[in-house]
Amino acid sequence: MSSLKPLTFTRKEDLDFPVDMRFLRNIVDSRMSAKKAEQVLMSSLPDALRIGDIFKVSGNDHQNIVIENSNAKLEGIGTGWRRGTIKVIGNAGSFTAQSLRGGCVHVEGSVGDFSGCGMNGGQLVIEADAGNGLGASLPGEKIGMNEGRIIVNGNTGTRLGNRMRRGLIVVYGDVGVGACSSMISGTVLLLGGQANLPGTHMRRGTIICASEPSLSADSFFEQECENNTYWNIFCSYMEGLSERINQSLFSCSPRKRFVGDLNIYGMGEIFII
Amino acid sequence: MKATRIVVTARNRVWLSHAVNSxxxxxxxxxxxxxxxxxxxxxxxxxxxxxREGAAILLFAMSGNQLEAQLRDRVGQCLLTSPTSAVFSGMDEGKAVALGKAIRYFGDGYQISKKLGNRRYWRIPVMDGEFVCEDVTHRIDSIGGGNFLIIAKDIDSALGAAESAVAAIDKVANTITPFPGGVVRSGSKVGSKYRGLIASTNDAYCPTLRGLVPTNLPHGANAVLEIVIDGLDESAVGDAMREGIVAACSGKWSEGILEITASNFGGKLGPYHFHLHSLIDCA
Structure with missing residues (x-):
């Protein structure tokens, strides 16, 4: 029995047009060989290009995908992915891990706008920065991320977690304006610098900030943070999840708790640690 | 029987004890x-x-519905009300049984659901802050009514041996001894001369009835105590019975122990039979 090698897509040359990477799921679901995959016609592209015109395909492990020499023109990597891993060496374009249902998408570079939108499970790890609308609702959609985890080691753009309904987002860097706006539920950790007006119009959900954010006094009410049993459970969960979470952040109770957005429903909460 | 395990925690041992006792x-x-x-x-x-400090609690009932109803009522009336308490699932396999799911409505719309991994927690606002309760626990088939009788020449010996036995059984995982101090003095037989009473005193082991009814007591026996054990599986009950019997017969009270036996209710109580000699031979 031959040993399994990751199914690897190596980009051949610079692209001056976006490439829809949703074909990955079809290749995996049909367990297509590397040679056959190179012959697949990419209907989304002009000039009747085939996958082999853009990528050199090798390997045979359909649960372990590697995209080498990736750049921001490759859009929709990991869309609808259900199991296994996708490792992206380089940057990824917009809509990365859109509607992800399981498995893991690991991007060693940055991702474009609307990545992680509609996620229903799985994990998206971004080693560098993310664009706008990470884990947010797509224009016209009522809910954003619905399950799963997103971990960003760099910064993110605007509208992070907009209309997010469930799941966990961790951002180690800074976030743009409108983070967690209209949040429905879920948990977001903002471990970088000061966030600007996070949680505007949030109905429910939890935001945890390492730096005290700028908040509208009309929208959030500050409370004492006494006897918070849930905090201990959450910290215990995070310890098992990420080694990078600085244990000292969770060694004591949160300093402050704000509830809001009082203009909407008021059941959201912002912890300051 | 059906059984479930819950984990109760509280701010300190005092309030944990209050919650657990309740x-x-x-x-x-x-x-x-x-x-x-x-x-x-x-x-x-x-x-x-x-x-925080906690306790693993096992609950056993004759049916799944009965277990679910008791769990809901006891969590709602005894743990929700106990200051600083929280309750979690202690069992991950078997059929799901509502825990916080059943009492979240006490929050009157202000309850918060948080899902961490595969576990959902309810945060119900109460007057000391929040009552945190896991959404569901699980139940499995189990065994109740494992027992043995300590027949002693006097009550001091019987009590001392019973206490040693219960202390030994406490160390066996997946078991509980549900009676006061783990010990029963009112062992029962099936049925009664009174209509409608399904159990009545085990007259064959009552020292004061010796001479009035056929007795199973040996000469010189003046006190009998029963240890009842519930366990999650057959091996747990067997282990507990063996540990209990060995402890009862090997402590300083062993000289006063005349006999160890068990109630088997004519073999009609359930499908599991624990033969004492076989248990001890395994030791």
């Missing part, structure tokens, strides 16, 4: 209490989901 109260026998419950083991902060 939720396991009036839960000695399914005959009248509808549930048998007890502390399986006390937990250190590192063993609980919220890093």
């Amino acid at each position: 939720v396991t109260g009036f839960a000695t026998s399914v005959i009248a209490c509808k549930v048998e419950a007890g502390v399986e083991k006390w937990l250190t902060p590192s063993q609980t989901p919220d890093g």
Whole structure:
């Protein structure tokens, strides 16, 4: 029995047009060989290009995908992915891990706008920065991320977690304006610098900030943070999840708790640690 | 029987004890209490989901519905009301049984659901802050009514041996001894001369009835105590019985122990039979 090698897509040359990477799921679901995959016609592209015109395909492990020499023109990597891993060496374009249902998408570079939108499970790890609308609702959609985890080691753009309904987002860097706006539920950790007006119009959900954010006094009410049993459970969960979470952040109770957005429903909460 | 395990935590040992005593109260026998419950083991902060002192509690009932109803009522009336308490699932396999799912409505719309991994927690606002309760626990098939009788020449010997036995059984995982102090003095037989009474005193083991009814007591026996054990599986009950019997017969009270036997109710109580000699031979 031959040993399994990751199914690897190596980009051949610079692209001056976006490439829809949703074909990955079809290749995996049909367990297509590397040679056959190179012959697949990419209907989304002009000039009747085939996958082999853009990528050199090798390997045979359909649960372990590697995209080498990736750049921001490759859009929709990991869309609808259900199991296994996708490792992206380089940057990824917009809509990365859109509607992800399981498995893991690991991007060693940055991702474009609307990545992680509609996620229903799985994990998206971004080693560098993310664009706008990470884990947010797509224009016209009522809910954003619905399950799963997103971990960003760099910064993110605007509208992070907009209309997010469930799941966990961790951002180690800074976030743009409108983070967690209209949040429905879920948990977001903002471990970088000061966030600007996070949680505007949030109905429910939890935001945890390492730096005290700028908040509208009309929208959030500050409370004492006494006897918070849930905090201990959450910290215990995070310890098992990420080694990078600085244990000292969770060694004591949160300093402050704000509830809001009082203009909407008021059941959201912002912890300051 | 059906059984489930829950983990109860509180701010300190005092309030943990109050919560545990309350939720396991009036839960000695399914005959009248509808549930048998007890502390399986006390937990250190590192063993609980919220890093506080806790206790693993086992509850046994005759049916899944009865167990679910008792769990809902006891969590709602005994743990929700106990200051600083929280309750979590202690069992991950089997059929799901509502825990916080059943009492979240006490929050009147202000309850918060948080899902961490595969576990959902309810945060119900109460007057001391929040009552945190896991959404569901699980139940499995189990065994109740494992027992043995300590027949002694006097009550001091019987009590001393029983206490040693219960202390030994407490160390066996997946078991509880639901009666007061783990010991029963009113062992029963099936049926009664009175209509409608399904159990009555085990007259064959009552010292004061010797001479009035056929007795099973050896000469010189003046006190009998019963240890009743519920366990999650056959091996747990067997282990507990063996540990209990060995402890009862090997302590300083052993000289006063005349006999160890067991009630088997004519073999009609259930499908599991624990033969004492076989248990001890395994030791």
